[in-house]
Every structure is written in C-alpha cells, then in structure tokens.
Amino acid sequence: MSAHSRIHTYGDRDDPPSPADRMFRAAFLAALAALLFLSGALFAASEIPPGPQVVRAYQGGKALYEKLRGRYSSIYSSDLWYPARRSDKGVTAHRQELAQPGVTLYTSGDRAAAHLIDMDGQVLHSWRRPFESIRKIARTSASQPDSYVYFRHAQAFPNGDLLVIYEGVGDTPYGYGVARLNRNSEVIWFYPGRAHHQFSVAPDGSIYVLTHEFVDDRIPPFGHLKRPRLEDFLVVLSPDGEELQKIRLLTALAHSRYQHMLYTVSELALADPLHANSVKYIDRDKASAFAFGKEGQVLLSFRETNSIVVLDPGTQEVVWGARGPWIGQHDPDILPNGNILMFDNYGNYAGPAGVSRVIEFDPATMKIVWQYAGTAEHPLDSEIRADQQRLANGNTLITESNGGRMVEVTPRGEIAWEYLNPVRGGKKGDQIPIIAWSQRLDPSTLDPALLRSRPQQN
Numbered sequence: 001m002s003a004h005s006r007i008h009t010y011g012d013r014d015d016p017p018s019p020a021d022r023m024f025r026a027a028f029l030a031a032l033a034a035l036l037f038l039s040g041a042l043f044a045a046s047e048i049p050p051g052p053q054v055v056r057a058y059q060g061g062k063a064l065y066e067k068l069r070g071r072y073s074s075i076y077s078s079d080l081w082y083p084a085r086r087s088d089k090g091v092t093a094h095r096q097e098l099a100q101p102g103v104t105l106y107t108s109g110d111r112a113a114a115h116l117i118d119m120d121g122q123v124l125h126s127w128r129r130p131f132e133s134i135r136k137i138a139r140t141s142a143s144q145p146d147s148y149v150y151f152r153h154a155q156a157f158p159n160g161d162l163l164v165i166y167e168g169v170g171d172t173p174y175g176y177g178v179a180r181l182n183r184n185s186e187v188i189w190f191y192p193g194r195a196h197h198q199f200s201v202a203p204d205g206s207i208y209v210l211t212h213e214f215v216d217d218r219i220p221p222f223g224h225l226k227r228p229r230l231e232d233f234l235v236v237l238s239p240d241g242e243e244l245q246k247i248r249l250l251t252a253l254a255h256s257r258y259q260h261m262l263y264t265v266s267e268l269a270l271a272d273p274l275h276a277n278s279v280k281y282i283d284r285d286k287a288s289a290f291a292f293g294k295e296g297q298v299l300l301s302f303r304e305t306n307s308i309v310v311l312d313p314g315t316q317e318v319v320w321g322a323r324g325p326w327i328g329q330h331d332p333d334i335l336p337n338g339n340i341l342m343f344d345n346y347g348n349y350a351g352p353a354g355v356s357r358v359i360e361f362d363p364a365t366m367k368i369v370w371q372y373a374g375t376a377e378h379p380l381d382s383e384i385r386a387d388q389q390r391l392a393n394g395n396t397l398i399t400e401s402n403g404g405r406m407v408e409v410t411p412r413g414e415i416a417w418e419y420l421n422p423v424r425g426g427k428k429g430d431q432i433p434i435i436a437w438s439q440r441l442d443p444s445t446l447d448p449a450l451l452r453s454r455p456q457q458n
Helices: 018-047 051-069 131-135 249-254 259-264 284-289 448-453
Strands: 081-083 092-093 103-108 113-117 123-128 147-155 164-170 173-183 186-189 196-203 208-217 229-237 243-248 276-281 298-302 305-313 319-321 330-334 340-344 356-362 366-372 387-390 396-401 405-409 417-420 429-434 435-441
Touching: 051 173, 113 147, 131 173, 131 186, 147 196, 147 435, 164 196, 173 208, 186 276, 208 276, 229 249, 243 249, 249 259, 249 298, 249 305, 249 319, 259 319, 276 330, 298 330, 298 387, 319 330, 330 387, 340 396, 366 429, 387 435, 396 435
Parallel strands: 196 276
Antiparallel strands: 081 429, 092 417, 103 113, 103 435, 113 123, 147 164, 164 173, 173 186, 173 196, 196 208, 208 229, 229 243, 276 298, 298 305, 305 319, 330 340, 340 356, 356 366, 387 396, 396 405, 405 417
C-alpha cells in the first residue's frame, strides 16, 4: 500500500483538525463519558450485576481506608477518649447524708477491664482480660488491637464471676462477643457471636444479648434500606454460653404494626437502620407494673428510629412500640412504678449546657415526670453511649460516658456523689477515657472475700 492510499487519522493528517472537527470530537467524548456514567449509575442503583458488587467493593475499600488512615489511626482520636473537661480525678463529691451507700462497678475505655470501687473511690477489685488472649482460644474474625477493645457492659455475680461484652472501636461489626470470667479474670466460657452494647440476665440464668452482622437482602416494602447493611439480632444464651435462639430484629419490626418506624431512618443510617443499643428482660415484678409487656418479653431500644419496643421472643413479634421527645436514646429501664427511665443523648434543648438529659416518663401518656439535664457548672453531655440507674433511696446514678464521669443526683437534682475516671492519656496527658457503663451494688450481694481482695496489677 502506497503512502497516498493509507487511512488518515487526526494524528497523521497533513492539516490540523478544523474547529468544527475539534468541537465534534469534544462533544463525542463528552457524550461517551456521560453514557458511561449513566450506565454505571444505572447498574449501581439496580440489581443488575456487576453494579451491586462494584458498589460494595467501593464501600468496603472506603471503610478500610478510613479505618487505616482516618480517625482511628490513633487511639486518642477514637471515641474511646475525649479531651478531659476537668483536671479532677476520682471522687470529687460525696455527701454521705444524700448518697446511696454501696459499691460501684464500672467499665473504662482505656482497656478491657472492670473495676469495683467503694464510695471513696478506692479500688476493691478489678477484672482484666485483654481480647488478644480471648482470640487465641476462640474462633473469631475480630481484628482490632487490644488498645481499641474494651468492656462495653459487665455484670458481677455473687461468687465474683463477671459477665462482659467486648467491643472493638473502629471495626465493623464492632461487637466482639460475650465472656464469663471468674474472680481471677480467667475465662470460663466465651461466645464468639458479634455481641454488642448490652445483655440482660433472666431469673433462670439465661442471657439475652444483642448481636449484629451484615445482611444482604431486600425487605419489601423497605427497598430504601442499603445493601449490605448491619443488622441486629436478639440472641438467647444458656447460662453456659450456648446459643439457644436467634431472632432477626429488622424483620420483626418490618412485619409488625410499628413498621412505619423504618421510614424515619435518616439517610446517614440506612446501612445500620436500627442500631439496637439496649435489651432488658421483663421479669414478673416489672410485668406487674408495666402495662405494655409481659413476663418473658424484652424491652429493646433502637437508636436510629428513636424508638423503644417490646419483643416477644416466643412469637418473635414486636408487640408494643413508642417514639417520644428524645433523640438517640440509651438504656431504657422499667421502674417499679411502671414508668421508664432513660438516657436521652440529644434531647436537651432547654438546658443550660450540654445536649443530654435523663428522663423518667409515663409510657401510657408519654408525659415526662422527672428529668435531670445538668447545670451550667456541671453540664450533662454524652452524644453516644451512657446509661443510668434508679437507686433504692430514689437517687439516680448517671454514667456520662463521653465525660468519663459518674454522677449520682437526688430527685431534686442535687449532686450526692461524683467520680471522674482517674486515667489520663495523650501527649499532654489531657485525654480522658470514657466510662462505658456503671452500676451501684449492695455489698451484701457479693462474696465478702471479693471486697477484701487486692486489685490485679497491670
């Protein structure tokens, strides 16, 4: 073929392309790019492969990038540590004439540990079991290093055993399992399901615990929920940690008369549409006072729908539900008078400072009958976590998690007792670990030898 007979292209033409040629080429490339973009968007938004797979790969890669390079690259930038609001440590207030006597069990964000202290803040006993030692005996894919793993919830038994939930910050799923430890922090058993937030022990010793895992299906008519998404389950364990029952909570709500609550999930939470954060077993005494639940049912809290519900494990049905004047709530408790006491993380609009409050309300009327929202000098502010406990003398023990603080207040709002996490960290020593959970206990319910034991050393 001679040089004169070859096909000309823009790259080897003797004359440069005309303005019309350049405009045509630019328009063609723009149209092609738009077509490719629209095609990709169509595949991604539909169930046509490989759209969903590409989207999920992107989401997984983004999550991994954020985990490695984002806020969790330093433990002090995680939500286990916050700037200390005060320099005080330990017990900062104790009015003996007002406070409920007892010992206090709490868990801290600086390590997988729980501490039992007296009213003066002296440590009577500590349980410590790093998750790395659990990983060696359990089949689990949980992977965060020990500095990111802590006890989210704990319960002490009379003989000194401790039931705990492990959570790993900066991981998804972040629930790492349930363990029963003896008084020497040795592992009696471990349940490797992705348990998180809270458990509740029934009178017969069975354990009701929240777990979560990724699920990839569509629940009509709630196609707006993302896939895959993190879903919550209620799991019932035997006293020895054997799984007896597992209930999918999203479908239980979706198939109930309260299904409309799923339409209130924000765009930011469609991949974690319930975010269950509390489970409470309804025993005979609670059922006799609480008109909306029966013995054997459980009270649950769903953060992302700002709702609380009652679930019947026998029928796997949601039998009651409510939304009220609270936002992002935690730890609803049924009181002996039938009211509900709850930490309202974001509902304090009228308080002098802080965004949080503790409320007691009548579930029949939804009327708030008591609340504590802090003061200008001592604001109450915990955007996540936190809990409370109504004490025998009528006071309320509050765990302000983000502040690393426990505070006991009277019905009139007076501070009867206050404790600040004594641990500090960070380059300047100005970071305080959260207090994830706390509970005031009657010393007579525990083995006296436990109260005389010396705390374990690091």
